[in-house]
Amino acid sequence: MHVGIGLAIREASEEDVDEIASVINEANYHAYRNIVPEPYFRYPVVTPSEILNDMKRMKFYVYEVDEKIVGVAALEIVTNDVGWIRWVYVHPRYQGKGIGTALMKHVEKVARSLGLKRLRLLTHEKAVWAIRFYEKLGFRIVDYIQRIAWRDVVMEKEL
Numbered sequence: 001m002h003v004g005i006g007l008a009i010r011e012a013s014e015e016d017v018d019e020i021a022s023v024i025n026e027a028n029y030h031a032y033r034n035i036v037p038e039p040y041f042r043y044p045v046v047t048p049s050e051i052l053n054d055m056k057r058m059k060f061y062v063y064e065v066d067e068k069i070v071g072v073a074a075l076e077i078v079t080n081d082v083g084w085i086r087w088v089y090v091h092p093r094y095q096g097k098g099i100g101t102a103l104m105k106h107v108e109k110v111a112r113s114l115g116l117k118r119l120r121l122l123t124h125e126k127a128v129w130a131i132r133f134y135e136k137l138g139f140r141i142v143d144y145i146q147r148i149a150w151r152d153v154v155m156e157k158e159l
């Protein structure tokens with residue numbers, strides 16, 4: 001069953017950083033502990049103060065169910081034309097219900113309203129579920145970035 005979209009999404013504020021970090025850390029642990037090599041896997045992957053710091057240069061959007069944050073996505077504007085999608089995570093219990101799609105469509109709407117021409121994002125080469133998710137939303141792989149122990153894919157969408 002897909003959840004309703006629209007009113008459940010709002011821009012985040014500094015008071016949300018604990019809940020945002022918790023959603024990211026739970027989702028990251030479940031998704032990446034088997035694909036990121038052990039010496040490089042971090043839990044927690046982010047702290048609330050790091051999210052607070054990111055809020056200075058990114059807009060965060062959250063999806064709430066019963067006033068609890070269950071999904072997050074952020075938009076970082078790097079030039080007048082290009083925005084980077086960051087921190088797309090849905091709590092494991094709420095995945096597969098359309099929440100990630102709703103957050104991404106919301107961020108796209110914001111990006112268009114700001115006059116951005118394209119969106120880019122990075123994800124792990126082995127995160128096939130994430131690549132499929134972004135492809136369904138119209139993103140295409142445009143490049144690869146070699147990290148120490150894996151490759152990231154760069155995906156892009158023209159708006």
Ligand SMILES: CC(C)(COP(=O)(O)OP(=O)(O)OC[C@H]1O[C@@H](n2cnc3c(N)ncnc32)[C@H](O)[C@@H]1OP(=O)(O)O)[C@@H](O)C(=O)NCCC(=O)NCCS
Nearest residue numbers: 027031088089090095096097098099100101123129130133
């Ligand atoms: C990737 C993620 C954000 C998607 O959010 P979501 O709310 O689960 O996604 P939706 O329900 O909107 O799914 C949309 C499509 O994505 C694909 N998808 C989502 N989760 C998937 C999974 N676990 N396996 C395969 N495909 C998946 C499906 O094609 C789905 O389409 P469908 O409903 O028609 O089958 C979420 O699963 C997540 O947080 N995963 C772990 C963290 C992560 O990998 N984030 C991306 C980091 S860059």
